[in-house]
Amino acid sequence: MPSRRRTLLKVIILGDSGVGKTSLMNQYVNKKFSNQYKATIGADFLTKEVQFEDRLFTLQIWDTAGQERFQSLGVAFYRGADCCVLVYDVNSMKSFDNLNNWREEFLIQASPSDPDNFPFVVLGNKIDVDGGNSRVVSEKKARAWCASKGNIPYFETSAKEGINVEEAFQCIAKNALKSGEEEEIYLPDTIDVGNSSQPRSSGCEC
Incomplete structure (x- = not known):
């Protein structure tokens, strides 16, 4: 029987407590x-299948606790990650200033084989709050930080309104794919549920 190759891509979402990590993943x-609002205890993950060209991928998205008392749990979850998403709240300067700490912590704990080129993506969340009047971190400031760290892709998002969430995760999936640390899963067509038509495209036009 022919088998369809599916690749597992592990994505970690990091950032201060309350910036919207869980909401972005759920959206x-x-x-x-x-x-x-319910604080994440330890870590949780969701999976979503995406398709690029003729290949099927499973994104395994890990949502980690932002509270420092849970950070020691992170080591096991960081290992084997293909992409790290750094999230801050555009209405909180502290959450933005802490991005550097989260990035450094990840590189230390995950120990990627090529730390200089490991893929990160930054999301500035909650752009919908108060019509944007409450924001304290400008897009220019955020983009300058991303540029200084090796041109990290940057998206401004609203988990509540669904703004740029799909686009951001398409970029995240593609960057995870580029990191090359793939784990392949072979799925025989015989276990498909329902019809055996081709899987639908995720609509990524990148």
């Missing part, structure tokens, strides 16, 4: 947003 995977 992307489930197209849902909740106003009920």
Whole structure:
């Protein structure tokens, strides 16, 4: 029987508590947003299948706790990551200033084989709050920081409104793919549920 090759890509989302990491993941995977804030304990993950060209990929997105008392749990979750997403709240300068700490912490704990070229993506979240009047971190400042760290891709997002979330995660998936540390899963067509038509495209036009 022919088999369809599927590749697992591990993505880690880091950032201060309350910046919207869980909301971004839920908006992307489930197209849902909740106003009920619940702190992540330790780590949690969701998966989503995406397709580029004729290949099927499974994004495994790990949402980690932002509270420092849980950071010691991070080491095991960081290992084997293909891309790291750094999230801050555009209405909180502290969350932006801490991006550097999260990036350094990840590189130390994950120990990627090529730290200088490991793919990061930065998301400035909550651009919808107060019509944008509450923001304290300008897009220019954020882009300058990303440029200084090797031209990290940058997106301004609203998990609540779904603004730029799909586009950001398409970029994240592509960068994870480029890192090359892929784990291949072979799925025989015989276990497909439903019809055996070709999987739908994720709509990535990059």
